Amino acid sequence: MNKTVAMACACLVALAMPLAIRDDYIIQLVNIGILNAIVVLGLNFVTGWTGQINFGQAAFYGLGAYATAIATKAGLPWIVTPVLSVALVLVAALILGLPTLRLRTYYLAMTTIGFGEIIRLIIVYWEPVTGGTSGLRAIPPISVFGVSPHGLIQHYYLLLATLALATLIAIRIRRSALGRAMIATRGSEIAAEQSGVDTTRTKLLAFMIGAVYAGLAGCLYASSIRFVSPDSFSGVQAVLLMTMLIVGGMGSITGSIAGALALTFLPELLRFLGQWYLVLYGLGVIAVIVLMPGGLASMMAMIAPRRGAQR
Amino acid sequence: MGQLVVNGLALGSIYALVALGLLMIFNTVQIVNFAQGQLLMLGAFIGITGAVTHELPISLAWLATILAMALIGVMFMLLVYFPLRGRPPFLVVLTTIAMGIVLENLALIIWGPLPVSLPSPVRGAPLRFAGVVVSMHQVAIFGTLAVILLLQFLLLTKTRFGILMQATAQDLHTARLVGIAVNRTIAVAFALGAVLSGIAGLLVAPLFLAEPTMGGSLGLKGFVVSVIGGFGNLSGAVIGGMFLGLIETFGARYISSDFRDAYAFIVMVAFLTAWPRGLLGEKASEKV
Numbered sequence: 275m276n277k278t279v280a281m282a283c284a285c286l287v288a289l290a291m292p293l294a295i296r297d298d299y300i301i302q303l304v305n306i307g308i309l310n311a312i313v314v315l316g317l318n319f320v321t322g323w324t325g326q327i328n329f330g331q332a333a334f335y336g337l338g339a340y341a342t343a344i345a346t347k348a349g350l351p352w353i354v355t356p357v358l359s360v361a362l363v364l365v366a367a368l369i370l371g372l373p374t375l376r377l378r379t380y381y382l383a384m385t386t387i388g389f390g391e392i393i394r395l396i397i398v399y400w401e402p403v404t405g406g407t408s409g410l411r412a413i414p415p416i417s418v419f420g421v422s423p424h425g426l427i428q429h430y431y432l433l434l435a436t437l438a439l440a441t442l443i444a445i446r447i448r449r450s451a452l453g454r455a456m457i458a459t460r461g462s463e464i465a466a467e468q469s470g471v472d473t474t475r476t477k478l479l480a481f482m483i484g485a486v487y488a489g490l491a492g493c494l495y496a497s498s499i500r501f502v503s504p505d506s507f508s509g510v511q512a513v514l515l516m517t518m519l520i521v522g523g524m525g526s527i528t529g530s531i532a533g534a535l536a537l538t539f540l541p542e543l544l545r546f547l548g549q550w551y552l553v554l555y556g557l558g559v560i561a562v563i564v565l566m567p568g569g570l571a572s573m574m575a576m577i578a579p580r581r582g583a584q585r
Numbered sequence: 586m587g588q589l590v591v592n593g594l595a596l597g598s599i600y601a602l603v604a605l606g607l608l609m610i611f612n613t614v615q616i617v618n619f620a621q622g623q624l625l626m627l628g629a630f631i632g633i634t635g636a637v638t639h640e641l642p643i644s645l646a647w648l649a650t651i652l653a654m655a656l657i658g659v660m661f662m663l664l665v666y667f668p669l670r671g672r673p674p675f676l677v678v679l680t681t682i683a684m685g686i687v688l689e690n691l692a693l694i695i696w697g698p699l700p701v702s703l704p705s706p707v708r709g710a711p712l713r714f715a716g717v718v719v720s721m722h723q724v725a726i727f728g729t730l731a732v733i734l735l736l737q738f739l740l741l742t743k744t745r746f747g748i749l750m751q752a753t754a755q756d757l758h759t760a761r762l763v764g765i766a767v768n769r770t771i772a773v774a775f776a777l778g779a780v781l782s783g784i785a786g787l788l789v790a791p792l793f794l795a796e797p798t799m800g801g802s803l804g805l806k807g808f809v810v811s812v813i814g815g816f817g818n819l820s821g822a823v824i825g826g827m828f829l830g831l832i833e834t835f836g837a838r839y840i841s842s843d844f845r846d847a848y849a850f851i852v853m854v855a856f857l858t859a860w861p862r863g864l865l866g867e868k869a870s871e872k873v
Contacts, residue, residue, distance in 0.1 A: 327675050373858035380617045381857060383678060384808050388850025391802075399843045509801070513682060520679065549694050556687035560680045564668040567676070 288434055292427045301426045305498065307538035308433040309491045312440050314518045314534040315527065316487025319444070321516070322525040323453065324480040325460030329512040330370060330386030333393040334363045334485045336507025338492025343502050344403060346414040353418055356493050363489030367482045375477040382481075390509050397504045409503025416497045429498045436494065437531070440487060444527055447483070456480050460525075517559050523571025532570045587717040589834050595723040597830020598730040599789055603807030604814070604822035605737060606781030612741075612817055613754050613774035616666065616677045620685035621782050622804020624661070627688060628654050628783025629795040630696050633703045643706050650783050658779025659772050666775070667768075685800065692797035700794035703787070726788050733781065734823060750774060782807075802846050809853045815863025824864055828852075 295301060313335050320328040338359035345355050370389055374381040397404045404410065415422050416432070423432050447453050455476040458466035463473045496502050505511075514537065522533020544551050562569060607621045618624075631653050635646030665680045705722040712719045741747040752760040753770045761767045789795070789803070810829050814821025829849055837845040856863065 325673070325675060327678055370854070373854060373861070377857065377861055380678065380808075381812070383617075383619075384805065384812075385850065385854060385857070387805060388809075388847075388853060391805075392847045392850060395844055395847050513686065516679070516682075549690055552690040553687050553694070556683040556685075556690070559683035559686075560664065563676050563680055563683075567672075 292430055298426055301430055302499075303538060303542065304535075305426065305430055305433055306495075307535040308430075308437050309495050309498075310515065310518060310538050311437055311531045311534035312491040312494075313488045313515055314522065314530045315437075315440050315444050316484035316491075317515055317519050318484075318525065318527065318530045319447070319456065319480040319487075320477075320484040321519060322530065323448070323456040323460060324477055326375070326477055326481065327380075327383035327516075328386050328481065328484065329383060329509070329516065330367075330389050331484065331488050331515050332507045332509070332512035333386070333390040334366065334488035335492040335495070335511075335515075336393055336397065336502075336504070337362050337366060338489035339496040339502045339507065340397065340404060340410075340492075341489075342493040342496040343410045343413045346497065347410065347412075352414065352416055352497060355497070356490055359489040359493040360486050363485040364482060367485035368478075371478045371481045375481065376474050387509065387512070390507075390512050394504055394508055397507075405503075407504060409501060411501050413496050413500045413502065415500065416494070423498075433494065433498065436490075441527060441531070448527070452476065452479060517555070520559060521562055521569050523569030524567075526569070526571035528574065529569050529571030532574075536570065587715065589838055590831065591717055591719055591723065593831035593834035594827055595726050595792070595830070596834060597810075597827035598726045598823075599785055599792070599826075600803075600806045600810045600829055601730055601823040601826025602733065602785035602788070603782060603803055604810040604826060605733060605819060606778045606785065607804075607807045607811060608817060608819060608822055609737070609781060610774055610778040611811075613750050614666065614757075614771055615754070616674055616681070617808065618778065619678060619681040619804065620661070620665075620688060620800075621778070621807055622800030622802070623685040623688040623692075624654070624657065624779050624800070625782040625786040625789065625803055626692060626795065626797060626800035627657060628779075628786030629703060629790040629799070630692055630701075630786075630797070631783070632787045632790060633696075633701055633795060636703060637701065643704060647706060647787060650787055651780050654779045654783030655776040657783075658776035661779060662772050662775035666771070685804070689797055689800060696797060698797065700796040701790075702794050703790035705791040706787070722788075722791055726792075729784065729788060730823070733784070734819065737819060746770075746773070806849050809849045811863075812853050813856050813863055815865040816867045818863065818865045818867070821863055821865035828864075 291304065292301060313331055316334075317328060317331045320326050341359050341362050342355040345358055346352055366389070370385055371382070374385045398407055400406075416429075423429050455466065455471045455473075458469065458471050459473045459476050466473050466476075492507075495506075518533040518537045519530055520533070521537060522531070523529025541551065547554065566572060568575070603621060603625060606624070607618060610616060610618050610621075628650055631650045632646050635641045635649045636643050641649070661684065665684050666677055669677050669680060705725065707721045707725045709721045711721060712724070739747075741750065749760075749765050749770050750773075752763075752765055753767050757767055760770075785803075786795070789799070793799075806829060810825040811817070811822050813825030813828055814823070829852060832848050832852060833845050836848045
């Protein structure tokens with residue numbers, strides 16, 4: 275099976291999906307899966323390509339979502355919210371990235387975990403604005419100069435188009451000098467520096483691009499799901515997003531998307547396991563890292579071997 | 586005021602103990618164990634199972650916990666580190682995080698979500714001077730920290746085994762080449778790291794209550810404290826622990842107690858910006 279044919283098939287399936295599935299619950303879940311896929315694509319820049327551990331992705335997601343929810347509920351027109359979300363996450367990413375990305379890998383991991391915790395505390399305790407643990411309801415819908423998508427299916431196509439755009443941008447960046455610098459940084463920072471790559475700048479750019487993906491996904495989350503609560507952007511969610519990337523295949527664009535979709539559905543299918551689900555989930559992550567470091571993407575590559583495989 | 590200082594230092598000693606366990610592992614294999622807090626939680630609950638559920642004398646419960654933690658440390662190493670040796674270290678970071686999730690949820694299944702209390706290993710009337718009350722448990726915390734710091738220092742510098750550990754830390758391959766049983770050394774480092782966090786758990790549980798989800802924030806604070814002191818530096822970790830304990834106690838009293846967990850990270854980011862090598866300087870630089 276040829277790569278182009280596979281891509282075309284995937285696109286056709288994605289476009290035809292709402293015709294075959296009439297269940298609102300499943301379409302809503304797919305919509306959330308697409309949003310997660312955008313966030314995981316963002317994470318792939320930082321972790322998959324540049325090799326930095328980032329647990330702040332859920333917090334950036336939440337920052338975008340809450341900024342959008344609060345701004346539109348206060349009466350601002352929707353069109354300003356993507357700009358607002360991006361500006362906020364960029365500032366946060368700079369504050370976190372500048373001091374930590376010069377240092378060891380662990381520092382970014384810890385700082386972003388801490389950042390996630392701070393964002394959660396602010397959401398929970400700043401109740402008059404954020405709604406506390408009960409979240410914010412009835413968030414105004416997406417509206418571009420009076421035009422709004424109606425119903426789950428129209429939202430589905432809108433989110434699908436955004437995912438397609440996010441994927442294209444990711445492919446372009448991967449093939450640019452910046453993308454090659456990211457891969458070099460992951461391989462060996464010292465070797466990359468020797469070859470003239472500014473690794474600190476590369477890491478910072480990857481981190482910021484990832485944050486923008488998450489912030490925009492958060493913006494779309496708030497105004498398409500129209501309900502936000504702290505649980506959706508917690509530390510557990512941060513680990514889950516990382517797991518999506520690992521299971522999908524670190525460094526692979528198709529893997530990121532596949533991992534995000536698969537792990538959005540898996541908890542729903544395995545709900546009957548209760549608490550045991552998380553135990554098996556942790557062991558599963560270890561098993562994937564140890565036994566199948568390429569994730570789902572490497573499995574797909576095994577099924578369809580191709581020459582000059584690109585990561 | 587004086588009371589806040591004592592409480593802050595006691596809390597800080599706990600953070601320092603967590604950091605010492607973290608550094609025991611880090612200084613041998615250059616891996617930060619993100620499940621250190623969950624190991625601490627296990628220590629607390631094994632102690633509770635012994636002392637409360639089975640009504641063992643507290644000293645016996647401590648002994649049982651220490652032995653169990655040593656065993657758990659070795660199993661932890663075999664599952665999380667061993668299969669990934671020689672692969673990029675950030676993969677090990679991810680497996681330790683996954684193991685933390687496993688341990689936390691196993692604990693929820695075994696012990697349930699409700700907080701439980703553990704009696705202190707020492708009894709007796711609190712000491713009082715100049716209006717400041719120091720409970721016997723706080724004395725026990727300070728004492729344990731001092732003894733462990735001393736033992737760890739002696740182990741690393743004065744014993745044959747400590748030298749083997751340092752050699753392994755410096756260069757694993759050369760250490761193996763000159764005949765050091767590298768894997769055994771690493772297993773012992775993990776066992777000792779787990780024992781240290783188990784002891785920290787036994788000391789935390791009487792202070793606050795123990796619950797399965799307590800590990801996350803304590804583990805992270807062990808890291809923050811190490812960053813403040815200079816990563817890898819044992820005395821730095823103790824100073825960093827005291828520093829953070831004081832900041833949290835005073836911050837909770839005078840600024841806001843809702844945000845007490847946030848101070849640690851704000852302090853860490855401040856340190857990484859201003860003094861990335863910490864108060865006493867980082868022990869080792871990144872290896873090529």
